[in-house]
Amino acid sequence: MYGGKMVLDKLGQSLNNALKKLARASTVDEALVRDVVRDIQRALITSDVNVRLVLDLTKKIEKRALEEKPPAGVSKKEHIVKIVYEELTNFLGKEAKPVEIKAKPTVLLTVGIQGSGKTTSVAKLSRYFQKHGYKVGVVCSDTWRPGAYQQLKQLIEPYGIEVFGNPEEKNAIKLAKEGVEYFKKKGVDVIIVDSAGRHKEEKGLIEEMRQISNTINPHEVILIIDGTIGQQAYNQALAFKEATPIGSIIVTKLDGSAKGGGALSAVVATGAPIKFIGVGEKIDDLEPFDPKRFVSRLLGLGDIQGLLEKFEELSKEVEFKEEDMEKFLKGKFNLKDMYAQLEAMKKMGPLQQILKMIPGMGYSLPDEMVRMSEVRLKKFKVIMDSMTEEELENPEIINYSRIKRIARGSGTTTKDVKELINQYNQMKKFFRSMDKRKLAKMAKRFNMGGFGI
Numbered sequence: 001m002y003g004g005k006m007v008l009d010k011l012g013q014s015l016n017n018a019l020k021k022l023a024r025a026s027t028v029d030e031a032l033v034r035d036v037v038r039d040i041q042r043a044l045i046t047s048d049v050n051v052r053l054v055l056d057l058t059k060k061i062e063k064r065a066l067e068e069k070p071p072a073g074v075s076k077k078e079h080i081v082k083i084v085y086e087e088l089t090n091f092l093g094k095e096a097k098p099v100e101i102k103a104k105p106t107v108l109l110t111v112g113i114q115g116s117g118k119t120t121s122v123a124k125l126s127r128y129f130q131k132h133g134y135k136v137g138v139v140c141s142d143t144w145r146p147g148a149y150q151q152l153k154q155l156i157e158p159y160g161i162e163v164f165g166n167p168e169e170k171n172a173i174k175l176a177k178e179g180v181e182y183f184k185k186k187g188v189d190v191i192i193v194d195s196a197g198r199h200k201e202e203k204g205l206i207e208e209m210r211q212i213s214n215t216i217n218p219h220e221v222i223l224i225i226d227g228t229i230g231q232q233a234y235n236q237a238l239a240f241k242e243a244t245p246i247g248s249i250i251v252t253k254l255d256g257s258a259k260g261g262g263a264l265s266a267v268v269a270t271g272a273p274i275k276f277i278g279v280g281e282k283i284d285d286l287e288p289f290d291p292k293r294f295v296s297r298l299l300g301l302g303d304i305q306g307l308l309e310k311f312e313e314l315s316k317e318v319e320f321k322e323e324d325m326e327k328f329l330k331g332k333f334n335l336k337d338m339y340a341q342l343e344a345m346k347k348m349g350p351l352q353q354i355l356k357m358i359p360g361m362g363y364s365l366p367d368e369m370v371r372m373s374e375v376r377l378k379k380f381k382v383i384m385d386s387m388t389e390e391e392l393e394n395p396e397i398i399n400y401s402r403i404k405r406i407a408r409g410s411g412t413t414t415k416d417v418k419e420l421i422n423q424y425n426q427m428k429k430f431f432r433s434m435d436k437r438k439l440a441k442m443a444k445r446f447n448m449g450g451f452g453i
């Protein structure tokens with residue numbers, strides 16, 4: 001699991017089974033260690049990790065597991081789990097290497113082979129930085145695929161992120177330059193330039209990157225690599241790393257890819273830093289890549305660290321009052337609360353992911369509730385402005401004649417008002433139907449400001 005998404009789930013499962021074998025054994029002897037190491041080998045090779053890399057890694061694990069003595073108070077089994085965790089973490093690059101936003105504006109250039117998920121990743125990236133409080137502008141210099149500009153607009157304009165582009169312009173370099181200048185004048189913090197992606201192989205890609213790069217002077221060039229190509233990612237990452245001193249990588253499509261382990265380890269092996277991973281098709285399905293978090297989730301060692309970080313990230317963008325959260329969780333809320341919650345959920349997006357990350361909370365929210373459209377939300381707000389305080393606090397009193405009055409007052413239709421009330425009832429019912437005990441536990445954790453697990 002990563003960010004609530006199933007990422008490399010097969011690999012995770014096999015690794016977890018290997019650790020279970022260890023946990024179940026009555027005695028930890030050499031034969032058991034070798035057996036567990038063999039299981040780890042098999043799991044990694046099945047995930048398309050390069051065989052030589054696998055052998056190097058598992059040799060280290062085996063040597064340490066057999067030779068190192070556990071410190072006082074730690075069992076042999078625990079010690080071996082820790083060794084596996086540490087070595088896998090090192091194997092995936094050890095430390096997280098975030099994209100730094102220092103200059104204003106910071107210019108990021110993205111490149112990637114056709115179909116790698118480049119355009120989607122540009123959208124996700126822009127949203128990521130926006131959520132972190134930056135004003136973002138996106139330049140579409142993809143003159144090759146006319147749909148790219150529209151695709152970008154569709155993906156991110158609803159979030160208020162502007163896209164600069166011109167489907168008529170055929171000169172990608174000119175377009176990139178104009179776009180960067182445009183957003184510089186606008187005073188944004190981050191400019192993301194999406195390049196053409198017309199290439200099927202490394203050479204053309206690198207050449208185009210050089211050309212655009214020389215013109216716009218980006219602070220960082222980000223290569224988008226398709227995670228489903230497994231260890232083939234090595235050559236792409238290597239050629240790229242050699243061509244730019246300021247290169248970092250996003251590995252996409254790690255959700256459901258059987259070869260994701262191979263792609264990640266191959267990129268790490270080139271020494272190019274992986275900064276994000278793509279874990280789905282939606283705009284919020286992008287995660288900063290942190291080997292420690294990644295491995296602990298992969299091994300099923302608990303998601304708590306990641307969960308805390310996720311909450312920290314979310315609390316920055318949404319002002320959540322504790323009592324609101326409790327009301328919300330207990331299903332006790334009125335229309336005013338609902339509006340605040342919808343607003344919050346719209347910004348959070350991955351609320352569903354959060355619920356899934358909490359052990360034992362496999363709830364899935366109706367999609368409609370998670371993704372509230374801007375337009376609908378605005379309409380709801382207008383309608384609520386025409387309600388009396390009494391109605392907002394106690395929506396049950398809203399009968400048909402009140403609905404008519406509210407519709408008239410807000411310049412909407414009775415159908416719109418009814419829709420709002422339906423939404424309210426639906427939410428209320430949904431949260432009522434959730435397990436009270438778990439909810440109370442969760443609310444308590446919120447109030448404690450942490451997850452005391």
Ligand SMILES: Nc1nc2c(ncn2[C@@H]2O[C@H](COP(=O)(O)OP(=O)(O)OP(=O)(O)O)[C@@H](O)[C@H]2O)c(=O)[nH]1
Pocket residue numbers: 112113114115116117118119120121145148196197198252253254255277278279280281285
């Ligand atoms: N499951 C999954 N799908 C992804 C991910 N990232 C991108 N995709 C999908 O991959 C496909 C290609 O993505 P695009 O962003 O259009 O690819 P591109 O590299 O810009 O493509 P071109 O512009 O044609 O070169 C789309 O269907 C995306 O939805 C991911 O992390 N997970």
